[in-house]
Amino acid sequence: MSNVLWAKPGMDIDADIQRFLAGDDVILDREFIRYDIRASGAHAEGLERIGILAADERAAITRELAELDADVAAGRFVLDDRFEDMHSAIEARLIERLGDVGKKIHTGRSRNDQVLVATRLWLKDRLAHAAALCHAAAGVALERAEKEGELPLPGYTHLQRAMVSSAAMWWAGWAEAFLDDADRLRDTARWIDANPLGSAAGYGVNLALDRDHTTSALGFGRLQVAATYAQLSRGKFELAALEALGSGLLDLRRLAWDLSLFASAEYAFVRLPAKYTTGSSLMPNKRNPDVIELMRGVYASVAAAKIEVEQLLSLPSGYHRDLQYSKGAIVHGFGRGLAALGLLPDLLRALEWQPASMRAAIEPSMYATDLAVELSSRGMPFRDAYRQAADPTQWADRDPQGSLEARVSPGAAGDLRLAVLATRWASVNG
Numbered sequence: 001m002s003n004v005l006w007a008k009p010g011m012d013i014d015a016d017i018q019r020f021l022a023g024d025d026v027i028l029d030r031e032f033i034r035y036d037i038r039a040s041g042a043h044a045e046g047l048e049r050i051g052i053l054a055a056d057e058r059a060a061i062t063r064e065l066a067e068l069d070a071d072v073a074a075g076r077f078v079l080d081d082r083f084e085d086m087h088s089a090i091e092a093r094l095i096e097r098l099g100d101v102g103k104k105i106h107t108g109r110s111r112n113d114q115v116l117v118a119t120r121l122w123l124k125d126r127l128a129h130a131a132a133l134c135h136a137a138a139g140v141a142l143e144r145a146e147k148e149g150e151l152p153l154p155g156y157t158h159l160q161r162a163m164v165s166s167a168a169m170w171w172a173g174w175a176e177a178f179l180d181d182a183d184r185l186r187d188t189a190r191w192i193d194a195n196p197l198g199s200a201a202g203y204g205v206n207l208a209l210d211r212d213h214t215t216s217a218l219g220f221g222r223l224q225v226a227a228t229y230a231q232l233s234r235g236k237f238e239l240a241a242l243e244a245l246g247s248g249l250l251d252l253r254r255l256a257w258d259l260s261l262f263a264s265a266e267y268a269f270v271r272l273p274a275k276y277t278t279g280s281s282l283m284p285n286k287r288n289p290d291v292i293e294l295m296r297g298v299y300a301s302v303a304a305a306k307i308e309v310e311q312l313l314s315l316p317s318g319y320h321r322d323l324q325y326s327k328g329a330i331v332h333g334f335g336r337g338l339a340a341l342g343l344l345p346d347l348l349r350a351l352e353w354q355p356a357s358m359r360a361a362i363e364p365s366m367y368a369t370d371l372a373v374e375l376s377s378r379g380m381p382f383r384d385a386y387r388q389a390a391d392p393t394q395w396a397d398r399d400p401q402g403s404l405e406a407r408v409s410p411g412a413a414g415d416l417r418l419a420v421l422a423t424r425w426a427s428v429n430g
Contacts, residue, residue, distance in 0.1 A: 026079045027120040029086035030328045033079060035118040036086050036200045037069045039197055042217040042367055043109055047199070052108070064097045065090075079288045086109045086118070108207045109200055112319045113372040116196040116230055119327065121218065123241045124189055126334045132184035133341040138178035145171035145418055150402035151353060153269065164366050164403045165351055165374035168415045174348075175421050176257055182428070188244035192237040193221035228365035234323050235313045238330050242306045245337045249299040252340060256296035259351065263289050268357040273350045291343065298340040302408055305333030364395040368412045371395075371405050 029036075048058035059362040068090065071077035083089040094102030150168040155165030195218060198204075198211035204227040215223045224230050248254055262269040272289055280286035312322050330402035368389045390393060404413035411417060 019179045021398075024328060025085045025324065026081055028081060028331055030079050031331050032090070032115075032118040032327070034069055034072055036090060037065050038121065039070070039114065039117045039214075040090055040105060041065045041092070042214040043085050043197060044105060046124070046214050047107055047218060048221075050208055052207070053101075053104060055175050057104065057122060059316050060098055060101055061094060061105060062104075063429055064094055068093050077383055078338040087114050107196070108205045108209050112201045113196050113199045113230060115327075116199070116234055117218070119210060119234075119330070120194070120220075120237065123192060123238065123330065126338065127185050127189040127192075127241055128245065130245055130248060130334075130341060131182045131337060132180040132297045133338070133344065134178040134185065135425070135428060137348060138175045138182065138421075140345050141171045141175035141178065142418060142422055144348070145169075145175060145416065146422075148353070148403070149321075149356070149413070149416070150253070150401060151355060152362060152404060153353075161361070161363060161366055163196035163369050164400045166404050168416055168418075169357075169413050170258075170416060172411075172416055172421065175253070175418075175425075177251040178201070178248065179421065179424050180203055181251055183413040184247050185244045186428075187382045190221060192233075192240060194224035194233075195220035195222070196230035196233070196336065197231060199224065202231035203227055204266060206427060224266075228317065232317055233310050233317050234319075235326050238326050239309045239313070242302055242330065244307065245334060246299060246302045247305065248341060249302055249337050252344060253296050253299045256292040259292045260289060261290070261295065268354055269361075271352040272347075273352075276325060276347060276350070291347065295340045295344070298336050301336040302333040305329035306363050336385070340392040359400070362400050365392070367398045367403060368395060370406065 044053060044058050044061045044065070047053040053061070068077060072285050079086060079089055083092065091102065091105060094105055094391040096102070125338060145168045148171065151167040152171055153165045153167050154161055154164045154290075195211065195215040197214045199217070200347075211223055224233065259270060259272070261267050263272050272292070275288070276289065276291040277287040277288045280288065306329075312326055315322060370390035372382065372385045373396060375388060376382040380388075406414060408414035
């Protein structure tokens with residue numbers, strides 16, 4: 001690292017200490033640098049509006065920031081250990097190209113509000129992407145529910161055969177789950193959609209910064225008004241974003257568990273396309289459902305990220321360097337989480353039911369609940385009907401389709417109300 005922004009004459013900078021302080025920031029900041037560049041452009045516009053930058057100076061900064069952004073996007077510029085972080089890299093580039101004009105860019109701001117605005121913009125994009133993936137998964141589930149309404153599927157509680165269910169009911173459950181997850185992600189994105197730029201180190205500055213302009217220029221929904229709250233929200237907003245992502249991944253974990261069971265030879269309800277499986281290094285007969293197993297496990301990364309951020313928040317108000325570690329947590333959590341969700345819609349499209357195995361797993365005991373309800377509907381007290389239906393001699397093999405058609409309680413197979421879910425889905429898609 002050739003220099004640091006805070007270096008002053010006569011100051012001794014120990015290389016080992018500086019490496020510890022920098023940590024993985026340079027590597028992590030590769031995720032955020034384009035957002036920091038974008039925010040620097042908005043800040044330059046704000047400085048021009050209050051007379052700190054002349055029009056030609058602002059134009060020069062805008063030009064150089066655009067060129068740097070293009071270099072980053074094309075891989076011509078890569079953050080490395082020449083720099084303390086992305087902020088110092090951007091400022092160094094402007095000073096190299098523009099001299100004293102470049103030195104003006106940091107007027108009225110701190111690296112504290114810089115990192116806040118860059119990570120906030122990054123989180124907004126990641127939340128929108130996660131919501132779109134959950135929405136897409138819900139759409140696939142709805143489409144298959146509408147097509148597969150007559151396909152019976154054993155229903156389980158406690159992993160024991162319970163009642164006759166259907167592929168359509170299975171799909172409808174995941175459709176509504178992922179619709180809720182998409183809503184939660186969008187709601188969280190709206191909640192964190194507040195511009196912290198201009199709060200500086202958490203106490204404002206003695207300049208009439210045009211924070212309303214930067215709010216609009218950066219596409220934020222509102223200004224984060226209190227300069228002190230901008231610092232208090234760091235970690236709190238990251239935690240909320242991880243919790244929203246985790247909601248979708250918890251549903252993915254349970255869905256992946258279903259598929260792990262259904263794809264086993266003991267169930268044989270589902271066939272996975274070969275591209276979602278891998279082979280054993282030893283056993284030639286094996287095909288392993290590694291994709292769904294990693295989908296099942298990915299929530300652990302988000303849970304770990306949540307714990308890391310939450311533990312960092314045992315702090316008084318104001319900025320503290322501990323918060324630097326929150327960047328790694330969100331990069332790790334969202335990186336794995338979005339990768340898993342990104343594979344989900346196509347996996348759902350591709351899985352194939354095995355109707356013969358599904359039908360063979362339906363046994364007479366699974367109609368016992370139907371019998372109990374039928375007896376009670378004829379006037380027998382339900383507890384008496386329950387005891388009579390519990391007698392195995394009363395069980396008889398029935399038609400699973402008839403059982404499903406008779407299940408007319410709203411949301412059950414006879415009244416799935418897929419149109420309600422489809423309307424919810426389309427209201428966002430449209």
